[in-house]
Amino acid sequence: MSNPVTRSLHDIRRALLAREELALIDVREEDPYAQEHPLFAVNIPLSKLEIEVYARVPRRDTAVTLYDDGEGLAATAAERLRALGYTNVALLEGGLAGWRAAGGELFRDVNVPSKAFGELVESVRHTPSLAAEQVQALLDAKANVVVLDARRFDEYQTMSIPGGISVPGAELVLRVAELAPDPATQVIVNCAGRTRSIIGTQSLVNAGIPNPVAALRNGTIGWTLAGQQLAHGQERRFTEVSAGTRSHAGQQARAVADRAGVLRLTTVGLADWQADSTRTTYLFDVRTPEEYTAAHLPGSRSVPGGQLVQETDHVASVRGARIVLLDNDGVRANMSASWLAQMGWEVAVLDGLAEADFSAQGEWQPPLPGLPTASEIGVAQLADWLQEDGTVLLDFTTSANYVKRHIPGAHWAIRAQLAEALEHVPQAQRYVLTCGSSLLARFAAHDLQALTRTPVYVLEGGTAQWIAAGQPLETGETRLAVPRSDRYRRPYEGTDNPREAMQGYLDWEFGLIAQLERDGTHGFKVL
Template sequence: MAKLISAYELRRHWVNHQEIALLDVREEGPYSLSHPLFALSVPISEIEQKLPALVPRRSAPVVVYDNGEGYVDRAAARAKSLGYTDVAILEGGLAGYARVGEVYRDVNVPSKAFGELVESINHTPSLSAREVKNLLETDPQVVVLDARRFEEYNTMSIPRGRSCPGGELVYRVFEVVPSPETTVVVNCAGRTRSIVGTQSLINSGVPNKVVALRNGTIGWTLEGFELEHRKEERALEPSSQATKLARRHARSWAEYVGVSMIDGDKLAQLAATPAGPYPAEFARGHPAGFSNAPGGQLVQATDEWVGVRGALLVLYDTDGVRARMTASWLLQLGWEVYVLDENSTVPADLSIAKVPSWIPPEAGAISTEDLKRLKEVTVVDLARSPSYRKGHIPGSWHASGPELIRDLKTINNKGPIVLTSPDGEIAAANAGYARNAISRDVFYLAGGTAAWVEAGNAVETETRWLSAPIDVYKRPYEGTSNARKDMQGYLDWEYGLVAQLANDGVSRFHVVRNQRVQGE
């Protein structure tokens, strides 16, 4: 059995900036209802697939918890089987933690809470949906920059919006905006990326008036205004002159905030420390050892890229703009962060922690042709439910990954069971566990549903649930079918995050006020 760690000790790691990764091994639905500030959603059934990228160094402290479901011993064992050497169980689980610290709703909470703090400290300018609509109708020169990922923008956007993800704003603004007198509106689906994007442009010293669309597309929808769909307009790639100007502005702000620039030699020194760097930014022609993390999303959803709170981050780009601006925010979010100078050469022998690898077992693997030959077979899909809804092997059932055994026991026929998942890895990781827990033949489909499709086989969309799907939290700010009460409830929750942060006391956030004279 793994050792125990108390909630007090866990919180001391955060306050003292000591490395630690906290894993909520329940499904995302329950996680989204209540979790500690820096908890990561890593369902027990997905540990082999998700954990190595989030925690690449196997000596990093890892803590697992649930809310009494009985997952933690198994989760700790699975983490140890990947080679993690310092694995602990949170004493008392979620309920025990809630007695000493704040618990939060939703996902990507640290970034969202930080965004609210940024607005509170800097009084980030914003306009209501009605004010922005009036502005668009009266000023043909207004530029609207949508700071979300392109896929989100393509799904729904406000009139005259063009895609410019948050990490690209300073990089592209001087190419997109025709004159210093042009008003710039930054929007997202809710609040965070609008606030941080607007403040990025203001902090960098652009001469334009910049405002956020208050409450994003949610606010636009609640006001009764129509959104546009399937737009594909993107902010232009900057010219060399625009890039030079953006670099000057980004460099000035990064220096003001205190972002540390390093060269290849310093990177090698950092890599040699026990903690080692956590390479988190990627660009075309990226150095070996760096991984892809678009700057805006890295600030908006840091917990989806970096699992170890207290880790050391190194960012890189090829333009001298995006990494600096991203680092300026991560520094304020409480991370130790450095930027590798874009003109530096990374040492060929750089010592970067090798990401733990997991190799699917050969035992129990079958091919698509083997699957077709099986009699009275039941196919069980461990995909996330939205993926399952989009298309799955005909006749297959959806099961809960963490509650796989419970769900498999509800299957009536006595024939073999074949587990599948989008690429087969999650199915492979859970097949042995299922085989040992039930008295039936259990196989997994090598290559998963993707292999089924690649072999020319059809999929269907009719759903069959072995239990209610609680594996994914329905985000009220994504998609086009959200209830008004859910959208308003989400906004009300965001407004209360600053108070929660103050009561919790573990964030280590520090928002830098821009007190420079315009033009510095």
């Protein structure tokens, strides 16, 4: 395409400061994105564009600006978006190098707006915290203390403070009164690094709970750097609360939301917002995934509130859009909304819902374009073919899933790097493509067929179907056709990170406030 439409750093900054809707999309894989990107750039890799973009950028005439770092991915992404019906697509002038050359601030890591906001909250509110050594001393003395882990349950299970209880962020204000009924009990809130413990602690302070409360300074990273032992595989979770606790917490949360300027909507008002074709409106259910699956409002997406505040860019990828939150208790939506409002979002809580409104069941299903046609084969056919030479099996699942388990002989590849991958796999008489469900494999098959005359097949039902059939599996990085750039290795994940990486991550977080000031587009306003 000759002379593509471009937007400059100046254009993006002007729109951000005017609070206009925009989606600035980095179409590289997550690892290169995490190395450096503009503050409000969101990551939707070209590899997964068709699968993610309708949910993340729902309005087709949104001002979308795409960039890469010279790999040529953005131009391909622009073509695909136009084919999907997007009408206002441009490339960032000069790509990432152009942003840098124009003096634009660049940020490292993922979910940076949320993490930078957390640092600002602590700076402005002087959120109370205790060092790892102080918390260990309280636990050793069997003091009147409770440790609440504000991360997802799976993160908590991987590594946690001994004796800690899993209470994901949005649940804290709702559950704390029954986890620490004695107002003299010291409440400690932790996460892996800093953000969720700061936001969780400040949530309890903002809601006015009677207990002393403090963040575990620097989370499990700080705990590890202090030479203290973490627990693994803990199962302690919050329990249900009484109607009285729920009601009181609802009053506390509503007061915080009102102070933050959160808007109120009824279902009629929501319908009006959704009917406005000039604005993007996201509808998120911030309860637990289990509650959502059991019963939810039709059209809502499950995004637990703590993770929503931590990873806003991953679900609400149009900066300047409107966000509507809902729950069935008046606590979790109001507390989550209070934070989004402070982060510069136009956010409302959906009031007046009755039990009958939660009429849908099951997991959230992303909106998808029409799927490409593909020649499918079953598990038995693949098993037979793998006994012979000439069948090359390509797996497009995440690299983490591939390492965990994959079909024996499968080569791992990234869809956007197909041409490179083909140089590192054997000569094929036929290709068979898979991923977890074969959804992404269908799109990859369409791309691969354009590159080769060799027959291309898709495994029906994907690797999940292979596993369900009781077929053998392999583990490890057995056959990587391209490097594992699909996921950035977070320094606060897992238990085998070098100390230097952990300390470096903390130093980076401390520097975020200065970066926010230099960038100047954040629009954050701390209560």
